Amino acid sequence: MWKWLHPYANPEVSYHFVGKLLPWISKITFVLLFIGIVWALVFAPADYQQGDSFRIFYIHVPTAILSMSIYMAMATAAFCSLVWQFRLADASAAAMAPVGAVITAIALFTGAAWGKPMWGTWWIWDARLTSELVLLFLYLGVIALHNAFEDKNLAGKAAGILSLVGVVNIPIIKYSVEWWNTLHQGATVSKMSAPSMSMNMFWPFVICFLGIAMLVAFVICIRFRTEILSRNGMRPWVRALITEEGVK
Amino acid sequence: MNPRRKKRLTIVISILVGLSIVAGMVLYALSQNIDLFFKPSEIYQGKDDTGIKPINGQRLRIGGLVVPGSVKRDPSSLDVTFELVDMRMPIVFNDTDPVIKVHYDGILPDLFREGQGIVANGMLVNGNFIEASEVLAKHDENYIPKELADDMGEKHVKPSYTKEQIENQQY
Numbered sequence: 001m002w003k004w005l006h007p008y009a010n011p012e013v014s015y016h017f018v019g020k021l022l023p024w025i026s027k028i029t030f031v032l033l034f035i036g037i038v039w040a041l042v043f044a045p046a047d048y049q050q051g052d053s054f055r056i057f058y059i060h061v062p063t064a065i066l067s068m069s070i071y072m073a074m075a076t077a078a079f080c081s082l083v084w085q086f087r088l089a090d091a092s093a094a095a096m097a098p099v100g101a102v103i104t105a106i107a108l109f110t111g112a113a114w115g116k117p118m119w120g121t122w123w124i125w126d127a128r129l130t131s132e133l134v135l136l137f138l139y140l141g142v143i144a145l146h147n148a149f150e151d152k153n154l155a156g157k158a159a160g161i162l163s164l165v166g167v168v169n170i171p172i173i174k175y176s177v178e179w180w181n182t183l184h185q186g187a188t189v190s191k192m193s194a195p196s197m198s199m200n201m202f203w204p205f206v207i208c209f210l211g212i213a214m215l216v217a218f219v220i221c222i223r224f225r226t227e228i229l230s231r232n233g234m235r236p237w238v239r240a241l242i243t244e245e246g247v248k
Numbered sequence: 249m250n251p252r253r254k255k256r257l258t259i260v261i262s263i264l265v266g267l268s269i270v271a272g273m274v275l276y277a278l279s280q281n282i283d284l285f286f287k288p289s290e291i292y293q294g295k296d297d298t299g300i301k302p303i304n305g306q307r308l309r310i311g312g313l314v315v316p317g318s319v320k321r322d323p324s325s326l327d328v329t330f331e332l333v334d335m336r337m338p339i340v341f342n343d344t345d346p347v348i349k350v351h352y353d354g355i356l357p358d359l360f361r362e363g364q365g366i367v368a369n370g371m372l373v374n375g376n377f378i379e380a381s382e383v384l385a386k387h388d389e390n391y392i393p394k395e396l397a398d399d400m401g402e403k404h405v406k407p408s409y410t411k412e413q414i415e416n417q418q419y
Contacts, residue, residue, distance in 0.1 A: 045393030045394060045395065045396075046393070046394055047391045047392065047393070047394075048392050048393065048394045048396075048397030048398075048402060048403075048404055049359060049361075049387070049397075049404035050359070050387070050391075054391060057391070079260065082256060082260050083253055083256045083257045083260055084253060117358060118357070118358070118359055118385060118387060119357060119359075119384045119385055119386065119387075120357030120358075120382075120383065120384045120385060121382075121384055124284070124384070126284040127282050127284070164260065164263070164264060165263075165267060167264070168267055168268055168271040172271075172275070179275075179279070179282075180279065180282045180283045180284065181283050181284055181285055181287070181311060182284050183284055183311075183367050183384060183386050185386065185387055185388050185389045186388070186389045187389060188389040188390070188391065196388075196389045196390045196391070197390065197391040197392070198391075198392065198393055198396055200393065201391055201393065
C-alpha cells in the first residue's frame with residue numbers, strides 16, 4: 001500500500017491527480033444534488049405534524065453530519081502531519097477548515113430556522129446546540145492559526161494541535177442527545193437500527209446527503225490544489241505551469 | 249518506524265488520551281448542569297443521579313409528555329393549564345405516574361398537542377405546580393408521511409386561537 005501511495009506525497013503528482021478527478025466530481029455533484037433537491041422538495045411526502053417545514057431536514061441533517069465528518073478528516077490529516085510530517089497533509093487540513101466552518105454554519109442556521117416554527121425558539125442552550133456551536137469556533141480557531149504564522153509549517157503544527165484537541169468535542173456532539181436530556185431530538189438516520197422514517201422519505205435524504213458530500217469534496221479539491229500552488233510557488237514545476245497557462 | 253516518528257506518535261497519542269480523560273471527568277462532574285430540564289418524577293424525588301430536589305420558587309425547566317385530556321384552555325384568553333408525565337418510549341400513560349401541573353399564559357407552539365413532548369420554562373410553586381413563562385415543543389425523531397399517519401390513526405391539529413383570545417393577550 002505504501003508503494004502505491006508514495007508518489008502522492010509529491011505535490012506535483014497530487015496536484016495533477018486531483019485536477020484529473022475534478023471534472024468527474026463536479027458532474028456527479030451536479031447530478032446528485034439536482035435529483036436529491038428536487039426529490040426532497042417536490043416529491044417526498046410531507047410530515048404529518050410538521051408539514052412542509054420538515055423538508056429542512058434534507059439540508060440540515062446532511063450538513064450537520066458532514067460538519068463532524070469534515071472535522072474528523074481534518075484532524076486525521078493534522079495527526080499524519082504531526083507524526084509523519086507530510087507537508088501535503090497540512091495543505092489538505094488548511095483546505096478543509098474553511099469548508100467545514102461554512103458547513104457547520106449552514107447546519108446551525110438551518111437548525112435555527114427549523115427550531116423557530118417547530119420548537120418555538122431560534123436557539124436554546126442545550127447540549128447538542130451548544131456543542132455544535134463550539135465546533136464552529138474550533139473551525140474558526142484552526143483557520144485563524146493557519147493564517148497566523150508566516151511560516152506555513154509552524155502554522156500547520158499549531159493548527160494541527162488545536163484540531164486534535166477539538167476531536168474531544170465530536171463524540172460530545174454525537175451522543176449529547178443520549179447522554180443528557182435536550183430539546184433536540186435523537187438521531188433519525190445516523191444510527192445502527194433502521195431509520196425512524198418511511199422509505200419514501202429516507203431515499204431522498206440519501207441522495208441529498210451524497211450530493212452535499214460530493215459538493216464538499218469538490219470545493220475541498222479545488223482549495224487543496226490552490227493550497228499546493230501557493231505553498232510551492234517557488235518550485236520550477238509551478239513556474240513552468242504558470243508560463244504554460246499564460247497566467248501571471 | 250524510525251525512533252523520532254515513534255516518539256512524536258507517543259507524545260501525540262498520550263496528549264489525546266489525557267485530554268479525553270480530562271474532558272470525560274469534567275462532563276461527568278457537570279452532567280447534572282448539562283441536563284436541560286427536570287423530568288416530572290425528578291421534581292418529586294430529586295435528580296436521578298444526584299438526588300437534588302428543586303425548591304419552591306426555583307426557576308427551572310421541566311420536560312415531559314402532555315397527558316391526554318388534561319389540557320384546559322380558557323375560551324376568552326390565552327390561559328392554559330395542562331399536566332406532564334415523564335417522557336418514555338413507547339408512549340404509555342399510567343394513573344400512577346407522578347404528574348406536574350403547568351399553567352401558561354401565552355401562545356403555544358404549533359407542535360403542541362396532547363401526547364406530545366414539551367419543555368416548559370418557569371417557576372415551581374407548591375411542589376407540583378409550575379407557572380410557565382415559555383413553552384417549547386420537543387418533537388421526537390420519527391417522521392411519518394400524512395397518508396401513513398392517517399392509516400395509523402395518528403393526527404396532529406395545531407392549537408388555534410379565536411380573535412377574542414388573541415385580543416385579550418396581556419402583553
